[in-house]
Amino acid sequence: MSETLTSEHGRTVLRMERRLTHPPEKVWRALTDPSELAAWFPTAVELDLRLDGKISFTFEQGEDDFVEDPDNSGVIRAYDPPRLLEYTWGAEIQRWELAPTDGGCLLTLTATYDDRPGSASFTSGWILCLDALDKALGGATIQRETYPALHEHFIKQYSLDQGTLHPDGSIHYERQLVAPKQDVWAKLADATPAGFVDNPPPPGFVAEGIEAGRVLTAEAQVELSYPWQHGVVTWRLRDGNGGARLVVTQTGPAEDYLPAWRDLIESLAADLLVGGD
Structure with missing residues (x-):
């Protein structure tokens, strides 16, 4: 093959x-x-x-x-x-x-x-x-x-674990995962109570080096957003082929955070892979 x-x-x-x-x-x-x-x-x-x-x-x-x-x-x-x-x-x-x-x-x-x-x-x-x-x-x-x-x-093999830097300085990660949305959300939220808005985001949603503000929007298994020093971070989940499709965007001058987001998202993917065995 x-x-x-x-x-x-x-x-x-x-x-x-x-x-x-x-x-x-x-x-x-x-x-x-x-x-x-x-x-x-x-x-x-x-x-x-x-x-x-x-x-x-x-x-x-x-x-x-x-x-x-x-x-x-x-x-x-x-x-x-x-x-x-x-x-x-x-x-x-x-x-x-x-x-x-x-x-x-x-x-x-x-x-x-x-x-x-x-x-x-x-x-x-x-x-x-x-x-x-x-x-x-x-x-x-x-x-x-x-x-x-x-x-x-x-x-x-296809280098699909890499983020994209846009001309305006924002970054975008789109990652197919092997677990359903409810499992991904549970891993990210880590048993945090349902009331996200106006509270700090759970650590699973925050890459290293980002000073996260209080949650702006949240819908379980669908979306969570919060401000950071120079813009907004948004997580979105939808059904994909074989599991959830994750999209993370960060507005503002965010190029320096590409490695941190890759580490966080790939750690999440690895945890979900182990959890599905």
């Missing part, structure tokens, strides 16, 4: 390759037959298998937890059996390619999308899906680490 993450025309491109000991025709059926897709694909799929044909994706619980406002429909953009299938999934483009090899075939998935912070989740999820595909086709079962451990591996 090989995975690469790049950017093209302002979008994120994830490319994954898997060598399979099955002929292209057999794998093609697993990519295109809804009854075979059910054994490994993350959703139920209905498709009109032709160029410009419609395609739809249905999650077991009736909605996609990857994003807040999912678009679970698409169109087939390229169709060349048993070599190439490309379609849209909302704004995402997925391209599946099969090339024959001496022992079977090389399967390549190229996904193009906008949610770069979610890339570790997407990679880990597809690895497990492709493991299930191989097993469904009669391949050997692959023993892997758990999804959370895979996720945190790719966070580091």
